[in-house]
Amino acid sequence: MERRLILTWVxxxxxxxxxxxxxxxxxxxxxxxxxxxxxxxxxxxxxxxxKNPTAILVARPNFSTAFNDTPIPFGSVYATDDPITVGPxxxxxxxxxxxxxxxxxxxxxxxxxxxWDIGFTQGxxxxxxxxVFSRNPITQTERELAxxxxxxxxxxxxxxxxLKTHFADFSTGDAVVECNATVIHH
Ligand SMILES: *[C@@H]1O[C@H](CO)[C@@H](O)[C@H](O)[C@H]1NC(C)=O
Ligand SMILES: *[C@@H]1O[C@H](CO)[C@@H](O)[C@H](O)[C@H]1NC(C)=O
Ligand SMILES: *[C@@H]1O[C@H](CO)[C@@H](O)[C@H](O)[C@H]1NC(C)=O
Ligand SMILES: *[C@@H]1O[C@H](CO)[C@@H](O)[C@H](O)[C@H]1NC(C)=O
Numbered sequence: 001m002e003r004r005l006i007l008t009w010v011x012x013x014x015x016x017x018x019x020x021x022x023x024x025x026x027x028x029x030x031x032x033x034x035x036x037x038x039x040x041x042x043x044x045x046x047x048x049x050x051k052n053p054t055a056i057l058v059a060r061p062n063f064s065t066a067f068n069d070t071p072i073p074f075g076s077v078y079a080t081d082d083p084i085t086v087g088p089x090x091x092x093x094x095x096x097x098x099x100x101x102x103x104x105x106x107x108x109x110x111x112x113x114x115x116w117d118i119g120f121t122q123g124x125x126x127x128x129x130x131x132v133f134s135r136n137p138i139t140q141t142e143r144e145l146a147x148x149x150x151x152x153x154x155x156x157x158x159x160x161x162x163l164k165t166h167f168a169d170f171s172t173g174d175a176v177v178e179c180n181a182t183v184i185h186h
Contacts, residue, residue, distance in 0.1 A: 045176050061075040071173035072104040078102055099116070109137070114136050127143060130147050131151075144163070145164050154183060164177065
């Protein structure tokens with residue numbers, strides 16, 4: 001009696017699992033190629049004002065929160081397609097873009113958290129990108145952001161980006177920021 005019950009269960013389980021098989025396979029342990037270290041230097045342009053903003057407000061609280069007198073009150077969410085350039089001037093040559101979101105996340109001090117895929121459109125790293133997920137304490141002139149991943153030539157990336165505000169207008173929210181990124185990748 002008990003044996004029959006077990007057999008029935010085995011049959012039920014096998015039938016239930018059958019359609020789920022075949023979507024994975026095991027391979028030998030991943031042997032990573034030798035690590036490379038790439039240093040990048042660029043400027044990004046985060047422009048909220050004017051006719052061609054690169055950062056767009058997609059949501060904000062419908063009541064008063066901290067920093068309500070700025071374009072980036074606590075709780076606001078912006079989507080970005082920030083051009084990145086070799087020099088501080090937009091005319092210096094666009095080499096990529098910082099796409100994603102940032103949110104105003106500080107109640108005591110104006111600060112952001114950025115969720116960015118910074119992609120390159122020129123030269124050796126055309127088509128490759130680095131993933132940034134980090135707080136960005138914008139009131140500090142110099143700050144560090146975490147690089148948590150990457151695509152293409154930056155596969156399996158990790159690293160850090162040192163930022164320095166080149167220009168900022170806290171009334172409009174516009175900023176041009178210098179970035180030195182150190183990327184460790186495969
Ligand atoms: C904000 O939105 C919530 C949810 O829709 C609503 O209940 C609340 O009344 C709104 N507050 C104001 C100040 O409009
Ligand atoms: C950027 O370059 C243009 C053309 O070279 C120049 O007219 C403009 O003043 C420059 N802007 C800044 C902020 O240096
Ligand atoms: C970058 O890559 C894209 C897609 O492969 C290609 O269309 C474009 O011409 C490349 N640009 C440069 C400057 O190499
Ligand atoms: C980036 O590195 C350059 C060259 O070492 C230096 O002049 C610049 O101040 C650095 N900028 C940042 C934001 O770290």
